[in-house]
Amino acid sequence: MILITGATGQFGNAAIQFLLEKGVKANHIKALVRTEEKKEKLRGLGIEIAIGDYDNLGSLVNAFKGIEKMLFISGSDISQRISQHENILSAAKTAGIQYVVYTSFQRKNESETSPLWAIAQSHIHTENLLKSSGLKYSILKNNLYMDFLPSFIGDKVLEIGSIFIPAENGKVAAVLRSEMAEAAAEILSNENHRESIYEFTNSEALSYQTIADVISVNTGKKIHYISPSVEDYKNTLSQFGLLNEAIGIFSSFAIAQAIGELDNTSNDLEKILGRKPTSIREFLKNIYPSESTQ
Numbered sequence: 435m436i437l438i439t440g441a442t443g444q445f446g447n448a449a450i451q452f453l454l455e456k457g458v459k460a461n462h463i464k465a466l467v468r469t470e471e472k473k474e475k476l477r478g479l480g481i482e483i484a485i486g487d488y489d490n491l492g493s494l495v496n497a498f499k500g501i502e503k504m505l506f507i508s509g510s511d512i513s514q515r516i517s518q519h520e521n522i523l524s525a526a527k528t529a530g531i532q533y534v535v536y537t538s539f540q541r542k543n544e545s546e547t548s549p550l551w552a553i554a555q556s557h558i559h560t561e562n563l564l565k566s567s568g569l570k571y572s573i574l575k576n577n578l579y580m581d582f583l584p585s586f587i588g589d590k591v592l593e594i595g596s597i598f599i600p601a602e603n604g605k606v607a608a609v610l611r612s613e614m615a616e617a618a619a620e621i622l623s624n625e626n627h628r629e630s631i632y633e634f635t636n637s638e639a640l641s642y643q644t645i646a647d648v649i650s651v652n653t654g655k656k657i658h659y660i661s662p663s664v665e666d667y668k669n670t671l672s673q674f675g676l677l678n679e680a681i682g683i684f685s686s687f688a689i690a691q692a693i694g695e696l697d698n699t700s701n702d703l704e705k706i707l708g709r710k711p712t713s714i715r716e717f718l719k720n721i722y723p724s725e726s727t728q
């Protein structure tokens with residue numbers, strides 16, 4: 435039996451769909467959902483559903499009974515993530531789960547000086563716990579979800595004619611979330627894939643200058659790239675009405691990209707998918723098509 439945590443979320447839901455597509459029987463899949471009401475979202479798939487909250491160790495031990503493999507999807511509440519993840523791994527050990535696939539995050543700087551420390555800290559802690567747990571595991575070091583790139587590029591890029599982000603000449607090797615979920619399902623369903631660490635990146639990393647050039651060519655509209663100071667960026671986001679928390683997240687990711695934290699290309703994902711992942715260039719073509727195809 436394979437258990438998927440975060441099953442009502444986008445990564446978890448996609449992983450379940452891919453497991454079913456790969457021929458895993460519905461009655462061999464169990465989804466972890468937070469509350470009784472959340473069950474509704476997964477009804478109709480024929481899979482089993484268990485209730486458990488990352489904050490409640492007892493609920494997790496109960497939900498994990500009889501599970502052999504687990505896709506452990508990192509929690510979305512960053513301030514609570516360390517204790518939540520400790521609960522999950524403690525419950526996994528108590529319940530006798532044999533193999534854990536954990537969705538982690540790419541980074542180079544593993545110290546408090548990292549602009550992404552708030553995010554990286556709990557992933558590093560969880561990875562260390564997994565490594566010393568005695569459980570068999572695979573860690574998926576996921577690059578940025580490519581689905582989020584338009585938010586960094588800016589919603590009004592075509593109207594304004596520029597990308598405004600302090601990412602300097604840094605590159606990002608973002609990947610479609612659905613393709614990382616597909617690879618996670620492949621790892622869980624195929625015994626041939628059991629590496630301890632996978633680097634899930636795209637095959638080519640692009641800078642925002644190249645992204646601007648690609649959008650210019652696709653749309654026929656010249657898009658400029660401006661890399662302002664971080665202070666100017668924060669002030670501009672504030673003028674657009676963004677809340678401080680969002681400004682902090684966007685700025686941290688921009689700085690991380692500027693210093694190359696997400697500039698890493700590996701063929702791990704290509705090997706598991708059996709094809710190259712959707713490139714950032716293809717993605718941009720779909721999101722910002724030429725005027726003649728609109």
Ligand code: NAP
Pocket residue numbers: 439440441442443444445446467468469472486487488489507508509510511518537539576577578579582611
């Ligand atoms: P998502 O759609 O927000 O899904 C998060 C899932 O975790 C939901 O099913 C949510 O359940 C569940 N969850 C959160 N807290 C929980 C708790 N206390 N107990 C039980 N379940 C809980 O996120 P996603 O897009 O699928 O991404 C999966 C994870 O990847 C995120 O949680 C985050 O850690 C990470 N992430 C990575 C990137 C990247 O660029 N690589 C970007 C964003 C996030 P509910 O439906 O009940 O809320």
